Amino acid sequence: MILEMPLDVLYEIFSFLTPRDLIRMSWTNKDFRRILTSRSTRNIWKAALESVEGLPPCPLHMNEIEYSTVLFHVACYGCGRARPPVNWYFRRRICKRCLPDQ
Numbered sequence: 833m834i835l836e837m838p839l840d841v842l843y844e845i846f847s848f849l850t851p852r853d854l855i856r857m858s859w860t861n862k863d864f865r866r867i868l869t870s871r872s873t874r875n876i877w878k879a880a881l882e883s884v885e886g887l888p889p890c891p892l893h894m895n896e897i898e899y900s901t902v903l904f905h906v907a908c909y910g911c912g913r914a915r916p917p918v919n920w921y922f923r924r925r926i927c928k929r930c931l932p933d934q
């Protein structure tokens with residue numbers, strides 16, 4: 833039923849979420865994914881990132897969703913192993929075992 837709400841109400845709700853919450857919300861279903869990856873929510877992601885104290889600004893070569901995912905989704909992109917380092921070339925967290933496959 834939440835998806836039946838007007839978009840401006842959803843945007844208001846999203847504006848209270850952290851970057852990690854936004855990522856998780858975008859993974860809940862295709863509709864949230866479509867909404868939260870649309871250009872119209874870019875300011876919501878930007879505000880969520882700005883609310884994180886001490887966080888450097890989003891690099892110019894990344895968008896806010898990519899930056900949020902790299903920082904706050906702490907599993908390997910390939911295998912799901914926890915807390916591999918960020919590989920800034922691939923803009924993902926990748927463990928040593930999965931790196932050759934990338």
Ligand SMILES: [Zn+2]
Pocket residue numbers: 908909910911912913926927928929930
């Ligand atoms: Zn891995």
